[in-house]
Amino acid sequence: MELTFPDILFRRLESIANLSAADRRTVACLPLDVRDFPREQDIVREGDVPSTSFMVLDGFVYMYKLTGQGSRQIPALYIPGDMPDLHSTQLKVMDAGFRSLTPCKLGFVQHKDIHKVCETSYAITSGFWRMTLIDAAIFREWLTNVGQRTAYSRLAHLICEIFIRMRSVGLTKDVSCPWPFTQEQLADSIGVSKVHINRTLQELRGHGLLQLDGNELRILDWGRLCQEGDFDPLYLHLRDETIVPRCEEGIVPK
Amino acid sequence: MELTFPDILFRRLESIANLSAADRRTVACLPLDVRDFPREQDIVREGDVPSTSFMVLDGFVYMYKLTGQGSRQIPALYIPGDMPDLHSTQLKVMDAGFRSLTPCKLGFVQHKDIHKVCETSYAITSGFWRMTLIDAAIFREWLTNVGQRTAYSRLAHLICEIFIRMRSVGLTKDVSCPWPFTQEQLADSIGVSKVHINRTLQELRGHGLLQLDGNELRILDWGRLCQEGDFDPLYLHLRDETIVPRCEEGIVPK
DNA sequence: CGTGTAGTTGAGTATGTTCAAAGTCTGTGG
DNA sequence: CCACAGACTTTGAACATACTCAACTACACG
Numbered sequence: 001m002e003l004t005f006p007d008i009l010f011r012r013l014e015s016i017a018n019l020s021a022a023d024r025r026t027v028a029c030l031p032l033d034v035r036d037f038p039r040e041q042d043i044v045r046e047g048d049v050p051s052t053s054f055m056v057l058d059g060f061v062y063m064y065k066l067t068g069q070g071s072r073q074i075p076a077l078y079i080p081g082d083m084p085d086l087h088s089t090q091l092k093v094m095d096a097g098f099r100s101l102t103p104c105k106l107g108f109v110q111h112k113d114i115h116k117v118c119e120t121s122y123a124i125t126s127g128f129w130r131m132t133l134i135d136a137a138i139f140r141e142w143l144t145n146v147g148q149r150t151a152y153s154r155l156a157h158l159i160c161e162i163f164i165r166m167r168s169v170g171l172t173k174d175v176s177c178p179w180p181f182t183q184e185q186l187a188d189s190i191g192v193s194k195v196h197i198n199r200t201l202q203e204l205r206g207h208g209l210l211q212l213d214g215n216e217l218r219i220l221d222w223g224r225l226c227q228e229g230d231f232d233p234l235y236l237h238l239r240d241e242t243i244v245p246r247c248e249e250g251i252v253p254k
Numbered sequence: 255m256e257l258t259f260p261d262i263l264f265r266r267l268e269s270i271a272n273l274s275a276a277d278r279r280t281v282a283c284l285p286l287d288v289r290d291f292p293r294e295q296d297i298v299r300e301g302d303v304p305s306t307s308f309m310v311l312d313g314f315v316y317m318y319k320l321t322g323q324g325s326r327q328i329p330a331l332y333i334p335g336d337m338p339d340l341h342s343t344q345l346k347v348m349d350a351g352f353r354s355l356t357p358c359k360l361g362f363v364q365h366k367d368i369h370k371v372c373e374t375s376y377a378i379t380s381g382f383w384r385m386t387l388i389d390a391a392i393f394r395e396w397l398t399n400v401g402q403r404t405a406y407s408r409l410a411h412l413i414c415e416i417f418i419r420m421r422s423v424g425l426t427k428d429v430s431c432p433w434p435f436t437q438e439q440l441a442d443s444i445g446v447s448k449v450h451i452n453r454t455l456q457e458l459r460g461h462g463l464l465q466l467d468g469n470e471l472r473i474l475d476w477g478r479l480c481q482e483g484d485f486d487p488l489y490l491h492l493r494d495e496t497i498v499p500r501c502e503e504g505i506v507p508k
Numbered sequence: 509c510g511t512g513t514a515g516t517t518g519a520g521t522a523t524g525t526t527c528a529a530a531g532t533c534t535g536t537g538g
Numbered sequence: 539c540c541a542c543a544g545a546c547t548t549t550g551a552a553c554a555t556a557c558t559c560a561a562c563t564a565c566a567c568g
Contacts (some may be wrong), residue, residue: 047488063394065394065398067321067398067402067403067484068484069402069484070404071402072402073397073398073401073402075393075394075397075398076304076394084340087387087391089297090380090383090387091338091384091387091388091391091491091492092385093488093491095391095394095395095413095488095489095491096394106320110440115376118376118379119376122369122372122373122379124374125379125383126344127384129379129386130344131346132383132386132387132390133341133344133386134345135390136341136386136387136389136390136393137341137345137349139329139393139394139397140317140318140319140329140330140349140350140392140393141349142397143327143329143393143397144319144321144327144329144401146401146445147327147400147442147444147445148321148325148326148327148445149321149323150523150524151523151524152547161527182545182546182547183546183547185547188401190401191400191401191402192524192525193525193526194547195383195524195525195527195548195549196523196524196525197528198547198548199524199548202548216534217437230321230322230323234301234347236346237346237347237349237350237426243545254544404555404556405555405556407557436513436514437514437515438514445555446556446557447556447558448514448515448557449516449517449558449559450517450555450556450557452515452517453516453517453556455515456516473510
């Protein structure tokens with residue numbers, strides 16, 4: 001939580017691309033407009049044509065899409081270090097909106113500055129491109145999750161992903177991590193009703209796989225959680241092998 | 255169906271980016287290895303680390319992901335002009351596989367050639383990047399489709415998307431387009447059983463929305479199909495306004 | 509004409525939804 | 539410090555949507 005710009009962006013870009021010293025200097029000079037948002041506030045709306053993109057410096061953000069029937073899908077959750085709407089540098093009109101999930105600190109960058117930086121270095125472009133492609137890989141996996149697995153398995157899978165991603169940016173302590181999500185947000189993420197999320201979470205707790213104390217998640221049986229969720233972190237494309245705990249039974253992430 | 259390289263790629267890139275004459279020349283010089291595939295053959299498998307990407311010159315292709323329980327999700331369908339695994343230029347390990355849906359003709363390009371071209375022109379890079387981002391936008395929409403809509407609505411939505419995309423590359427004739435999909439492939443695309451797809455298709459036909467004669471789809475009521483499918487083509491990010499028929503009741507695409 | 513693939517049908521069942529109400533927690537103002 | 543409001547979570551019961559299994563039909567291809 002202590003990381004600030006530009007280190008948070010370095011860390012992310014370097015986990016997926018090789019930057020030269022000059023590239024690092026270029027990125028560090030990106031003009032950043034830092035703003036605080038309260039909980040549950042719109043950052044960008046569907047239909048907007050933004051001229052900036054933002055990175056999450058602190059707190060959590062989610063993407064959402066509304067259907068004509070008034071229901072809501074959350075296709076992605078974002079944690080510090082992520083750039084949720086980086087794709088808007090290339091696609092003009094937003095086909096989804098973004099909201100703050102918790103109070104959060106966001107760093108806004110002008111699209112024109114991003115384009116300028118990208119024109120100077122293909123390595124940097126590559127890094128940004130990859131960030132958007134990892135997002136796409138997560139969409140694919142979520143689609144598979146929602147399309148093919150039971151609610152119980154889906155939820156286990158989501159929890160595994162969140163834990164691993166939190167871990168990759170240093171937000172976990174031992175087998176615990178922040179858990180800022182309401183049951184309704186989880187429901188909209190995996191496409192079930194909030195009543196059913198409640199019962200499914202009770203099952204996971206009842207089976208001794210995890211514990212939820214207020215705003216903290218505690219993993220009690222990582223092996224079985226991965227197994228129940230059919231979770232394989234390949235799709236997250238994390239470069240550093242040490243960042244990914246193996247999912248065999250009994251191996252607790254450290 | 256008559257388009258060949260490099261025109262098919264020009265048409266696609268120029269529908270999403272502005273290329274200079276020099277850029278066009280650069281793209282036209284990309285060395286292409288054209289190969290024919292029979293129906294239902296693996297092109298790239300999950301876990302592979304390919305050194306090429308391919309574009310669809312003729313025929314249809316699908317992406318698939320298998321779960322540990324043996325079920326299959328199809329997260330994307332590809333038509334001529336698409337570059338299904340373009341993202342593999344940036345992400346090394348495949349987290350999904352690709353198969354030919356029909357007999358098809360594919361053009362393979364070396365990753366190193368793509369990188370070389372991208373290093374010379376940010377406009378070209380932009381075009382490729384956008385292609386992958388439109389794929390990502392479609393994943394988001396499919397996720398919303400599977401997560402939030404009924405089987406009936408989902409299927410209507412999928413049919414609308416396929417028709418519009420076919421139309422954008424000139425594969426439609428009046429209100430008809432090719433329909434090479436088996437019911438099982440459709441089932442795996444929208445996350446329902448093949449038995450249920452069968453019944454849902456019967457409903458759509460019974461309500462007079464469409465007709466399926468062998469390998470051809472015929473739209474009978476575009477307005478209601480869009481309405482039932484809650485379909486808005488915004489997420490396809492088609493640049494040319496004329497390419498998108500409006501979805502108001504009664505307006506038949508031409 | 510036989511074989512295999514894809515599409516169709518029926519019946520019983522499971523998973524997850526909806527609706528309504530009660531319980532819990534937290535922050536705020538008196 | 540207590541009372542209250544609002545958001546979130548939990549519970550029960552009836553219901554709906556979609557699944558599974560198994561058999562049967564239609565069609566294309568050799």
